[in-house]
Amino acid sequence: MTTKFDLDDFDRRLLELLKNDARTPVPDLADAIGLSAPACYRRIRRLRSIGAIEGEVAVVAPGALGWNLSMIVLLTLEREGNRTIRELMAQWAEHPQVVECAHVTGDYDFAIRLLARDMEDYADLVQRLFSDDDRVRQFKTLVVIGEARQHRSKKAA
Known part of the structure; x- marks a missing residue:
């Protein structure tokens, strides 16, 4: 089942960074994608609310x-x-x-x-x-x- 999300380039770059390390501090994420920290935080909250971020887990060996x-x-x-x-x-x-x-x-x-x-x-x-x-x-x-x-x-x- 495929779900369509309305994402822009900032969202996709943010998701890629979070996929690699969900513990990255928001200011670092914001710098990496060219947004302010508050704007980046709002985007993360939105991505969680629409289900683009399904959860954050520890990957345990x-x-x-x-x-x-x-x-x-x-x-x-x-x-x-x-x-x-x-x-x-x-x-x-x-x-x-x-x-x-x-x-x-x-x-x-x-x-x-x-x-x-x-x-x-x-x-x-x-x-x-x-x-x-x-x-x-x-x-x-x-x-x-x-x-x-x-x-x-x-x-x-």
Whole structure:
């Protein structure tokens, strides 16, 4: 689903800077885009209110919380219906080990990003989420070896 926002060049540059580091002080942001600090602050408030800024979070290394394995699960349903898709996405979104879930086109119905403490934890997780669900025809797991993360702050890297 795509949402259209009424943004100008200042807004887009501001969003790009905030995407890289949401902790950047407003005066620094204002200097970088060529506005006064109060004008920049008003724009940030507006961007939050219209939903262009959905939230601000700490990007925590999964290993710091004991999630040492990252996997991508490609999943196919027995039958792809709107109700089933909504139910499964809601169910998976509630699970803390599911960090991303996308309904996709092509050979698979879903691409799901999972975290697990170890292989035993992973086996228990996929048994509960996928193997025991009659709506799931099959799934394939890809273990992530390494990754480049776009949302990591340049200051923190």
